[in-house]
Amino acid sequence: MSEPNDVRDDVIVSRRGILVGGAASAAVSAIPASAGAAAPQPGPATMTVSFSVNGRKQDLVLDTRTTLLDALREHLHLTGTKKGCDHGQCGACTVIVDGKRINSCLSLAVQHQGDAITTIEGLGMPDDLHPMQQAFIRHDGFQCGYCTPGQICSAVAVLDEIKAGVPSHVSENLTGPMRPTNMELRERMSGNICRCGAYSNIAEAMADVAGVDAAGERA
Amino acid sequence: MKAFTYERAKTPAEAAAIVARMPGAKFLAGGTNLLDLMKLQIEAPSHLVDVQDLGLDRIEKAPDGGLRIGALVTNTTLAADERVRRDYGVLTRAIVAGASGQLRNKATTAGNLLQRTRCPYFYDTNQACNKRRPGSGCAAIGGYSRQLGVIGVSKSCIATYPGDMAVALRVLDARVETVNAQGATRTIPIAEFHRLWGDTPHIETALAPGELITAVSLPAPIGGRHLYQKVRDRASYAFALVSVAAVIQPDGSGRVAFGGVAPRPWRVEAAEALLPQGARAVVTRAFAGATTSSENAFKVPLAERTLASVIAQAKG
Numbered sequence A: 001m002s003e004p005n006d007v008r009d010d011v012i013v014s015r016r017g018i019l020v021g022g023a024a025s026a027a028v029s030a031i032p033a034s035a036g037a038a039a040p041q042p043g044p045a046t047m048t049v050s051f052s053v054n055g056r057k058q059d060l061v062l063d064t065r066t067t068l069l070d071a072l073r074e075h076l077h078l079t080g081t082k083k084g085c086d087h088g089q090c091g092a093c094t095v096i097v098d099g100k101r102i103n104s105c106l107s108l109a110v111q112h113q114g115d116a117i118t119t120i121e122g123l124g125m126p127d128d129l130h131p132m133q134q135a136f137i138r139h140d141g142f143q144c145g146y147c148t149p150g151q152i153c154s155a156v157a158v159l160d161e162i163k164a165g166v167p168s169h170v171s172e173n174l175t176g177p178m179r180p181t182n183m184e185l186r187e188r189m190s191g192n193i194c195r196c197g198a199y200s201n202i203a204e205a206m207a208d209v210a211g212v213d214a215a216g217e218r219a
Numbered sequence B: 001m002k003a004f005t006y007e008r009a010k011t012p013a014e015a016a017a018i019v020a021r022m023p024g025a026k027f028l029a030g031g032t033n034l035l036d037l038m039k040l041q042i043e044a045p046s047h048l049v050d051v052q053d054l055g056l057d058r059i060e061k062a063p064d065g066g067l068r069i070g071a072l073v074t075n076t077t078l079a080a081d082e083r084v085r086r087d088y089g090v091l092t093r094a095i096v097a098g099a100s101g102q103l104r105n106k107a108t109t110a111g112n113l114l115q116r117t118r119c120p121y122f123y124d125t126n127q128a129c130n131k132r133r134p135g136s137g138c139a140a141i142g143g144y145s146r147q148l149g150v151i152g153v154s155k156s157c158i159a160t161y162p163g164d165m166a167v168a169l170r171v172l173d174a175r176v177e178t179v180n181a182q183g184a185t186r187t188i189p190i191a192e193f194h195r196l197w198g199d200t201p202h203i204e205t206a207l208a209p210g211e212l213i214t215a216v217s218l219p220a221p222i223g224g225r226h227l228y229q230k231v232r233d234r235a236s237y238a239f240a241l242v243s244v245a246a247v248i249q250p251d252g253s254g255r256v257a258f259g260g261v262a263p264r265p266w267r268v269e270a271a272e273a274l275l276p277q278g279a280r281a282v283v284t285r286a287f288a289g290a291t292t293s294s295e296n297a298f299k300v301p302l303a304e305r306t307l308a309s310v311i312a313q314a315k316g
């Protein structure tokens, strides 16, 4: 299917999945192959998917191959989420889905039917920054900024994971409560690569939001 | 990526039946390995059966005092489960030593077990690879083999099983529960799950086509000190060069398996019986008959030193 520039070409108006709109929506809709169907259909298959992004419901018709990352960037034009490697190796594409951070490049959009997705735009905008965004500015937690949306989404989720008691590779005691020490923050952020090397300032920004010093003690 | 159709199965038997019936169909769980390989066209399924709605996402107490872990439980949920942290610490430690927080939130128990090798030639579709294209040869033999296997490998393929979680499951004597297209269930001991592939390196596990993993079960807790030590090229977010999973009892006896060295988690029961004699005795026995290259011969002494470190930690 051709890629519409205007996301509205993609919008489905009927719950039954009947398409309206421009030429882009002339593509075939998906034929699930369950009920004893024969060979899979040749050529690109499209499907309808609905999820909420930053609190707004979105209905899309997508080639099944579309990753969540490409759906956000190319179809919803939420370009805050970045594509670095497209293979799960850099963390630039990190978004928060139902409260958990994931790599949006290694997830198909159609896997997210009904999910609640938060991107960097949903955490905060320039006139209303999230505390983690403010802390990144205060602590110089970036240089070029390319990895930053992923870093911030990851950082917000990391503090929640620590609160929820999720252990990490550097947690000495697996059964006790988890603490946001500098070592813990660094280990938990290892899935976010920063080519500019802003790592130490990112850890400081996170400690600031967590209200702790480098030893993880209440500051 | 090649085009594919997609559907969500409603029951485990239905999922198995679809994949068994349709050539080119595959299960999709978290997608963190399969989609990666599909982007490179190393995998090119024509139909994906998403298993996320099958209700296999719970960890339940088993009648024998163990735990039954649903196939779709994420790596994070499993590692963070209070019972796992308390009674099966080696499993938590192995999981959190792998991948990244984002990946572990998406990766599932079954998908993790079935992750494919990280041999660089497997990833490069211009290279000969018996695993990717049976009969095409093996570019790794005589090539860049630093990361590759030293024991249990064959003349057809010297790759390793790269995962961490399964190394812990091996010392815990886990069992893999499955259902097939006819709805029949069976239980596969983890020791028999990953194959020593011999001349058929493209067949990696004991699963039949279309057979779906429904759960992984752990026997009742065995006590002891639970340790997982992973040696890699950087401190985090890298695959193992060598790893050691161990459960060591106060009398110095215990269980040990090695990761990053073989087509499957490498546990030799006759070797671990030598644990009270120290790391050298265990590794000499466990790696007897190792076939190393000049680039990966370091893995055998590294395994010994890593085990020595684990034994020292167990005493401390």
Ligand SMILES: Cc1cc2nc3c(=O)[nH]c(=O)nc-3n(C[C@H](O)[C@H](O)[C@H](O)COP(=O)(O)OP(=O)(O)OC[C@H]3O[C@@H](n4cnc5c(N)ncnc54)[C@H](O)[C@@H]3O)c2cc1C
Pocket: A087, A088, A089, B026, B027, B028, B029, B030, B031, B032, B033, B034, B035, B036, B051, B071, B097, B098, B099, B100, B103, B106, B107, B108, B109, B110, B111, B112, B113, B114, B115, B162, B163, B164, B165, B211, B212, B213, B214, B237, B238, B239, B240
């Ligand atoms: C950058 C990066 C770094 C990584 N580092 C590590 C590491 O250090 N250590 C480590 O252990 N792993 C590592 N991984 C691998 C990661 O652990 C796996 O990608 C993940 O566990 C796969 O789980 P999944 O649910 O996403 O599987 P999927 O990708 O969904 O599936 C994998 C395979 O399993 C099959 N499958 C899935 N569910 C079932 C089922 N129920 N029954 C039968 N078949 C099924 C699929 O058909 C597919 O063939 C890394 C991955 C990446 C991308």
Ligand code: SF4
Pocket: B117, B119, B120, B121, B122, B128, B129, B130, B131, B132, B137, B138, B139, B140, B141, B148, B156, B157, B158, B159, B201
């Ligand atoms: S070692 Fe195995 S996976 Fe690697 S190139 Fe040879 S056959 Fe392929």
Ligand code: FES
Pocket: A082, A083, A084, A085, A086, A087, A088, A089, A090, A091, A092, A093, A094, A103, A104, A105, A106
């Ligand atoms: S773009 Fe997703 S991890 Fe790099």
Ligand code: FES
Pocket: A141, A142, A143, A144, A145, A146, A147, A148, A193, A194, A195, A196, A197, A198
């Ligand atoms: S700020 Fe440039 S890559 Fe991180």
